[in-house]
Amino acid sequence: MLTFVEFPADVELLSTGQLRMPFSDAVKYCILGISILLLLVALAILIWQIFRCFSETHTSYPHQDTVNTDLLYSEEKPSGAENYASPPSTKVVDVRAEARRLTRCLSRASFPSEQNYAESDMREHQTINRVHGSLRFSVYYDQLQAFLVVTVLQVEGLVGSSQTSGLQPFVKIRLMWAGSEGTELESQEGQVTPSVLWTVLQEWRTRVVKGSCNPLYGDQFSCILQDNKDMINHITLRMEVRNFDKFSRHTVLGEIRVPLGKMNISFPLELQEDLQIPQKDLVGEVLLTLKYLPTSQRLEVGLLKVRTAIAEPSSDAVMHARISIQCNQSKLRYQKTSAVHRCPVTVFNEVLMFSLPDVPLEQCKILVSVYETPSTGRSNKCLLGHLSVGKDRSSEDEHWTLMVRSVRQPVAKWHGLLL
Structure with missing residues (x-):
C-alpha cells in the first residue's frame, strides 16, 4: 500500500542563492586572503624544488677537462665554413674512476684503517710514557742453600696528586730464566738477530695499596733454585x-x-731503579696453519706444535690453547684445544673452524693464548704467552699474505709466543 505525504503550503525548498554564511564581510575577506597566501606559498615551494632539482642535476657531474672538438677539424676550412659556428665542446666523464673514488670513500668511512690502529697504538704508547716513578727493592742470594729472597719495599712517584684517588698499584714479580735459543728474528732494519726463549721460574705479586702514589709494601718472597752454580747467571x-x-x-x-748474574747479591743488596717502558719477552714458538675459504666465509686455524723452554720438567703439567678471531674490533666466540702433556715440543695437530662475519678480511686478526695447568685441577691456570696474527701487524704480514694468495690451501709458519 502506498502512503502519500502532503507538505504544507507554507514550506518551500531553499535555493542555492538563498544559503547564507553567518559571518560578516570582514571575516570572509580574511579567509579569502589566507587561502590566497597559502596558494602563493605552495607555488613558491614548488618553484624552489624545481630549481633545486635542476641545479643538483648540473652539479652532480665531476669537473673534467673539456675536449674541444675544433681540433678534430682541419685548419684549412673552406671559405663558406667561416660563417658557421664551431661545434660545441664536450665533457668526458670517466664513470669507472668516479665509482672507484666513491668506493674508497665509503670503505674508509665504514671501517677503521691501518692508520687508525697505528694511531691507537701511538696513544697507548704515549700514555705509558706519561707514567713516571721508581721502585725500591732488595735482593739476596744464599749460594750454599741456593736460596733467593726478593723484598719489595716501596714504589715512589707514580702519578700526580690529581689522579691519586683512582690508583690501586701492586707489583708483579717474575723470575725469568734464559733457556735455549729460538728462531732468528728479523728486525725492521733487515738485520737478523738470534732470539732467546725465556721461562718463568717463579711468579709472585704484592698486595694492592689503594689511593697512594708512593705505596709502601715490605712484602718478601723467596724460592729455592736448582743446585746449579751457573743458573743464577741466566x-x-x-x-x-x-x-x-x-x-x-x-x-x-x-x-x-x-740481571742477577751481573750483581753481587751474596749479601742483601738494596736498589732503586726507575720504571721503564714495558716490553715483551719471547717465551716460546707456535707453529700455525691458516686456510681461508672465501665461498663459505670461513677461516681454518690449525695449531700443530708449541715449542717452549723448560727449566724444571714437571710430570703433572698440561698445556692447552685458546684461539679466537677479532673482526672489526669485536671478538668472536673463542675455541679451546684439548689438554696435552707439556714437553719441550708439545704436539697438538688440531684444526679449529671459524665462521667470519660479513666484513673485509683485512679487518680480522687471530688471537692465540697458551695456558699451563696442573693435571690434578684447574684452579692454578697460568698464562704462558700469547700472539696475534693479522694484517694490521707488520711483522705478521707475510703469513697473512700467503694465506690470502693460497686460497683453500693451508699455509704453515712459526710465530713467536710473547709474554
Whole structure:
C-alpha cells in the first residue's frame, strides 16, 4: 500500500542563492586572503624544488677537462665554413674512476684503517710514557742453600696528586730464566738477530695499596733454585708495577729488569731503579696453519706444535690453547684445544673452524693464548704467552699474505709466543 505525504503550503525548498554564511564581510575577506597566501606559498615551494632539482642535476657531474672538438677539424676550412659556428665542446666523464673514488670513500668511512690502529697504538704508547716513578727493592742470594729472597719495599712517584684517588698499584714479580735459543728474528732494519726463549721460574705479586702514589709494601718472597752454580747467571728479575682493575685487565704502569748474574747479591743488596717502558719477552714458538675459504666465509686455524723452554720438567703439567678471531674490533666466540702433556715440543695437530662475519678480511686478526695447568685441577691456570696474527701487524704480514694468495690451501709458519 502506498502512503502519500502532503507538505504544507507554507514550506518551500531553499535555493542555492538563498544559503547564507553567518559571518560578516570582514571575516570572509580574511579567509579569502589566507587561502590566497597559502596558494602563493605552495607555488613558491614548488618553484624552489624545481630549481633545486635542476641545479643538483648540473652539479652532480665531476669537473673534467673539456675536449674541444675544433681540433678534430682541419685548419684549412673552406671559405663558406667561416660563417658557421664551431661545434660545441664536450665533457668526458670517466664513470669507472668516479665509482672507484666513491668506493674508497665509503670503505674508509665504514671501517677503521691501518692508520687508525697505528694511531691507537701511538696513544697507548704515549700514555705509558706519561707514567713516571721508581721502585725500591732488595735482593739476596744464599749460594750454599741456593736460596733467593726478593723484598719489595716501596714504589715512589707514580702519578700526580690529581689522579691519586683512582690508583690501586701492586707489583708483579717474575723470575725469568734464559733457556735455549729460538728462531732468528728479523728486525725492521733487515738485520737478523738470534732470539732467546725465556721461562718463568717463579711468579709472585704484592698486595694492592689503594689511593697512594708512593705505596709502601715490605712484602718478601723467596724460592729455592736448582743446585746449579751457573743458573743464577741466566736469571733476570722482571718486576712490573700495575694498576689493579676489578672489571678489566690490569694496566702496566712500568717495569724494571735486573740481571742477577751481573750483581753481587751474596749479601742483601738494596736498589732503586726507575720504571721503564714495558716490553715483551719471547717465551716460546707456535707453529700455525691458516686456510681461508672465501665461498663459505670461513677461516681454518690449525695449531700443530708449541715449542717452549723448560727449566724444571714437571710430570703433572698440561698445556692447552685458546684461539679466537677479532673482526672489526669485536671478538668472536673463542675455541679451546684439548689438554696435552707439556714437553719441550708439545704436539697438538688440531684444526679449529671459524665462521667470519660479513666484513673485509683485512679487518680480522687471530688471537692465540697458551695456558699451563696442573693435571690434578684447574684452579692454578697460568698464562704462558700469547700472539696475534693479522694484517694490521707488520711483522705478521707475510703469513697473512700467503694465506690470502693460497686460497683453500693451508699455509704453515712459526710465530713467536710473547709474554
